[in-house]
Amino acid sequence: MTNVSEIRKKTKLIVKKYSGDKSALIAVLQDIQEAFNYLPKDALAAAAKALGIPVSRVYEVATFYTAFSLKPRGEHVVKICMGTACHVRGAAAIQDKMERTLCIKPGETTPDQKFSLETVNCVGACALGPVVVINTEYHGQMTMAKVDKIIGKIKEGGAQS
Amino acid sequence: MKKITTALDLRRVQEDLKKNFDPSKKLVTICAGTGCRGYGCINVKEALEAELQKQNMDVEVRATGCFGFCEKGPLVVVHPEKIFYQQVKIKDVPDIVSKTVASGEILEKLLYRDPFTKETVLKEEEVPFYKKQHRLVFGQNGLIDPTRIEDYLIIGGYSALAKALTEMTPEGVIDEVKKAGLRGRGGGGFPAGVKWESCRRAHGAPKYVIGNGDEGDPGAYMDRSLMEGNPHSVLEGMIIGAYAIGASEGYIYVRNEYPLAVLHLTLAIAAAKEAGLLGKNILGTDFSFDIHINKGGGAFVCGESSALFASIEGRAGEPRAKYIHAVEKGLWDKPTCLNNVETWANVPIIINQGAETYASVGTEGSKGTKIFSLVGKINNTGLVEVPMGITLREIVYDMGGGIPNGRKFKAVQTGGPSGGCIPERLLDLPVDFDKLTEVGSMMGSGGMIVMDDRSCMVDVAKYFLAFLQEESCGKCVPCREGVRRMREILEDICAGRGKEGDVELLEHISTGVADGSLCALGGSAPNPVLSTIRYFREEYDAHIRDHRCPAGVCKALITYSVNAEKCTGCGMCVKVCPVQAATGEKKKPHSINNDLCTRCGACIESCKFDAITVE
Numbered sequence: 001m002t003n004v005s006e007i008r009k010k011t012k013l014i015v016k017k018y019s020g021d022k023s024a025l026i027a028v029l030q031d032i033q034e035a036f037n038y039l040p041k042d043a044l045a046a047a048a049k050a051l052g053i054p055v056s057r058v059y060e061v062a063t064f065y066t067a068f069s070l071k072p073r074g075e076h077v078v079k080i081c082m083g084t085a086c087h088v089r090g091a092a093a094i095q096d097k098m099e100r101t102l103c104i105k106p107g108e109t110t111p112d113q114k115f116s117l118e119t120v121n122c123v124g125a126c127a128l129g130p131v132v133v134i135n136t137e138y139h140g141q142m143t144m145a146k147v148d149k150i151i152g153k154i155k156e157g158g159a160q161s
Numbered sequence: 162m163k164k165i166t167t168a169l170d171l172r173r174v175q176e177d178l179k180k181n182f183d184p185s186k187k188l189v190t191i192c193a194g195t196g197c198r199g200y201g202c203i204n205v206k207e208a209l210e211a212e213l214q215k216q217n218m219d220v221e222v223r224a225t226g227c228f229g230f231c232e233k234g235p236l237v238v239v240h241p242e243k244i245f246y247q248q249v250k251i252k253d254v255p256d257i258v259s260k261t262v263a264s265g266e267i268l269e270k271l272l273y274r275d276p277f278t279k280e281t282v283l284k285e286e287e288v289p290f291y292k293k294q295h296r297l298v299f300g301q302n303g304l305i306d307p308t309r310i311e312d313y314l315i316i317g318g319y320s321a322l323a324k325a326l327t328e329m330t331p332e333g334v335i336d337e338v339k340k341a342g343l344r345g346r347g348g349g350g351f352p353a354g355v356k357w358e359s360c361r362r363a364h365g366a367p368k369y370v371i372g373n374g375d376e377g378d379p380g381a382y383m384d385r386s387l388m389e390g391n392p393h394s395v396l397e398g399m400i401i402g403a404y405a406i407g408a409s410e411g412y413i414y415v416r417n418e419y420p421l422a423v424l425h426l427t428l429a430i431a432a433a434k435e436a437g438l439l440g441k442n443i444l445g446t447d448f449s450f451d452i453h454i455n456k457g458g459g460a461f462v463c464g465e466s467s468a469l470f471a472s473i474e475g476r477a478g479e480p481r482a483k484y485i486h487a488v489e490k491g492l493w494d495k496p497t498c499l500n501n502v503e504t505w506a507n508v509p510i511i512i513n514q515g516a517e518t519y520a521s522v523g524t525e526g527s528k529g530t531k532i533f534s535l536v537g538k539i540n541n542t543g544l545v546e547v548p549m550g551i552t553l554r555e556i557v558y559d560m561g562g563g564i565p566n567g568r569k570f571k572a573v574q575t576g577g578p579s580g581g582c583i584p585e586r587l588l589d590l591p592v593d594f595d596k597l598t599e600v601g602s603m604m605g606s607g608g609m610i611v612m613d614d615r616s617c618m619v620d621v622a623k624y625f626l627a628f629l630q631e632e633s634c635g636k637c638v639p640c641r642e643g644v645r646r647m648r649e650i651l652e653d654i655c656a657g658r659g660k661e662g663d664v665e666l667l668e669h670i671s672t673g674v675a676d677g678s679l680c681a682l683g684g685s686a687p688n689p690v691l692s693t694i695r696y697f698r699e700e701y702d703a704h705i706r707d708h709r710c711p712a713g714v715c716k717a718l719i720t721y722s723v724n725a726e727k728c729t730g731c732g733m734c735v736k737v738c739p740v741q742a743a744t745g746e747k748k749k750p751h752s753i754n755n756d757l758c759t760r761c762g763a764c765i766e767s768c769k770f771d772a773i774t775v776e
Binding site for chain 1: 195196198199200231232234376377378379380381382385416417418419420455456457458459460461472473474475476477478534536537538542543574577608610612616621624625628631632634737739761762763766767
């Protein structure tokens, strides 16, 4: 676990990168999320202070955009594409299967902090539908059988996807 | 690259680059678009490079922008013969190098085979998928490495900018764009030249131009492929636009989900600056212009202009009322001209070709070409660039190759969540801005999702409302609450709890939602519902009156059964069923207990004998 002073220090450096520009708030939050894999409460407070804006505004933005997570996310973020092309090719069945396999619902993280499950409104890889993106890797033409295979492989530690 | 200081200098640099580029030289291009990357094209590229080195051959392997034919990726073209290989795997690499690259020998098994005539096709342009396309904007994707500005300059890149800056006045550029009849490619279809002119005339400084790359429509990915595959064409269009409007600063707003687009645009901006094509005193003139990149935060509503401005300003993306247009008060309350990235990419073509030639393609009210993403239940998925006015039938059958697995075409959905579903009887409709609107759909950004008889239209309407409810920013009550109520009604219908009068109630709420919302998200939110009611009313009635889902999708209204004649008793369904609903003795027909069955579909997927039927 990263400690509070380290979070504050890192956040200040990020804000400095944007010269304290208030309009860079979204970019600042994106960088914070990249550094910590989520938006820690202390980082949000530190960002507000460094940018000279109320904490409420930081929270307004942090909760408005779906790309941000206020909860720690797992080591592997599993995103199921819910775009129209994936939907008509059976994305809902893939989601059901993924929920059963990981034993979590979208927005949740497994107790061992290994996997987080998210749904995305189209990842823009429609030709491959149904698509699941794990971290940065695209898995196209998904089937329920493939869900077990891919997750099994990651659990074994074989694929660092 | 050294700085280019005049228009003449640019021509010299282009000529020099061309001299070093021998078109008869061997070259292997490989598509590195998102689709092909998903199929592992980067590994194929590395294997090609390693194999060429192993066989002591000095041949460049170029990872290019998206070719468009995503269905058959990874795609490889061997030059100069232009031999087109599809579905290339690492194990094919040694043969490609030792046979095709070395001596031009053709590997039949890697060629595209026409599924109807069974004949193989040698070149890309001969593949039916490409034959009727008119690849004005997208054609160069397959030739250039998007990370190298030199590749763009060789094919005449930035010539249009030089022409505009040295031979044309800003008003002249605007006139040309107006004459060309260019309309906004992001969905609205507003005439670009008119917008530019109002922005030029507006008072206030500085002025901004914005490239909208927040491609949020589910089922559309052409903007992504354009930004990833040919980023300089977008930049060149924006720089020309800024010159015409009198803007000094520009932004490109890109979706958070497109990291590769962000990377390629960042590299392109840096290279253009270094070459003196962007920044202070472009090409030695007194025109200066700079472009920044903003990454979105994953909010669909930010594709709407005023919400997008709010997002660039670092706020939550809520749209505002538009009594005052963005061209007068947009970003930071300054005159702002926002166009979709595809619109911007059309601008250099107009300047190079002249308005007349450009306007010779298309229909009365819609000029030029449009890129569509042809996806869903279709044989050839991918990106197609077609002249405006082509019929839906040509797109779906001639390019798309029809519906897979011998199923029947039901509808094509265009315009994303703001659009509608177009039924079979309208397949001969010419595709342009006005015709699509007439039939209750819209052009939108260019998603074209094909549906077959296993797609339930009530479920599709429910899907879009669920999407819109999630993405509604919540500012206008009719959108926030109305869409939620409509979704609930549709959920009831899909769950078999539909009542007589539900359809009429949906229509009634639709009016309120459309009239009472500030932005296009709410204003057009009822479209998917209204268009499915208009063309597929009988499906709604089947759900409500007969408690039946004709397409076999809505879980509460269907049952699974085993066809005893087809079932071999292999036991696969028993193995995969998560709730032990599928049972049976080995080698004897199995059965499914519908009280236990959750209709997850696992048994259908696993059955090799097509023995499970849905009713």
